[in-house]
Amino acid sequence: MVRNRSVTQVFAKLSNLIYPRRCPICDEITGGAEKLICDSCRTVLQPVREPVCMKCGKPLSKEEAEYCPDCLRRKHRYEKGRAVFLYDRVMRASISRFKYHNRREYADFYAEELLRAHGRMLRSWQPDALIPVPLHKSRMRKRGFNQAALVAERMGERLGIPVEEKLLIRVKKTSPQKELNDSARRENLKNAFQLCGNDVKLKRVVLIDDIYTTGSTLDAAAAALLTAGVEKVYFLSICIGRGF
Numbered sequence: 685m686v687r688n689r690s691v692t693q694v695f696a697k698l699s700n701l702i703y704p705r706r707c708p709i710c711d712e713i714t715g716g717a718e719k720l721i722c723d724s725c726r727t728v729l730q731p732v733r734e735p736v737c738m739k740c741g742k743p744l745s746k747e748e749a750e751y752c753p754d755c756l757r758r759k760h761r762y763e764k765g766r767a768v769f770l771y772d773r774v775m776r777a778s779i780s781r782f783k784y785h786n787r788r789e790y791a792d793f794y795a796e797e798l799l800r801a802h803g804r805m806l807r808s809w810q811p812d813a814l815i816p817v818p819l820h821k822s823r824m825r826k827r828g829f830n831q832a833a834l835v836a837e838r839m840g841e842r843l844g845i846p847v848e849e850k851l852l853i854r855v856k857k858t859s860p861q862k863e864l865n866d867s868a869r870r871e872n873l874k875n876a877f878q879l880c881g882n883d884v885k886l887k888r889v890v891l892i893d894d895i896y897t898t899g900s901t902l903d904a905a906a907a908a909l910l911t912a913g914v915e916k917v918y919f920l921s922i923c924i925g926r927g928f
């Protein structure tokens with residue numbers, strides 16, 4: 685055992701020499717495989733703080749409010765969910781390098797922070813599986829990996845919860861959501877997800893995503909899962925916008 689562990693450590697050190705780990709915030713080399721972020725960069729992060737919407741977890745400005753205006757207006761298909769960081773300028777840049785510049789190691793940091801902030805809540809949901817929000821196969825081919833799956837895998841390993849990457853598939857190639865308003869987003873996502881196979885034994889699942897904006901993507905994914913017989917769908921997201 686001791687020998688195996690030292691072999692693993694040597695391997696981690698070697699791979700860190702070849703591909704040194706970079707900080708998810710400043711993108712400089714952190715100086716160690718186990719060092720996930722620079723100390724100075726930690727201070728610029730904006731973690732989501734209470735009070736938050738009881739449903740979607742967006743930060744609220746009014747202490748007495750229970751739900752954000754979004755969740756008051758619309759019934760979501762998912763049960764509830766939480767995020768770790770505000771989707772500010774810093775996190776926008778971080779997520780963009782993660783997705784488009786192949787900074788796969790950032791997943792370690794995001795998974796660690798998700799578990800630190802919401803690990804206890806996640807366990808209380810007693811999920812049978814974690815399910816990363818899938819990409820359409822054409823986008824997957826272009827990018828080479830699903831960012832949400834990398835984060836889900838690391839969380840699953842740490843928690844001993846299975847990660848289902850093949851169950852939910854994105855069958856519709858949706859246009860970028862950024863330019864669309866809320867109802868157009870929902871229209872865009874109609875029937876975007878399907879399940880592979882119809883013998884779903886999972887009762888409670890947690891969807892893993894990178895950015896929560898209006899929740900329309902998670903609602904569409906949750907709808908497909910609920911139709912297939914899943915009883916409760918929760919989510920965890922790396923970033924989230926403000927709830928006002």
Ligand SMILES: [Zn+2]
Nearest residue numbers: 707710722725
């Ligand atoms: Zn840094």
Ligand SMILES: [Zn+2]
Nearest residue numbers: 737740752755
């Ligand atoms: Zn909300």
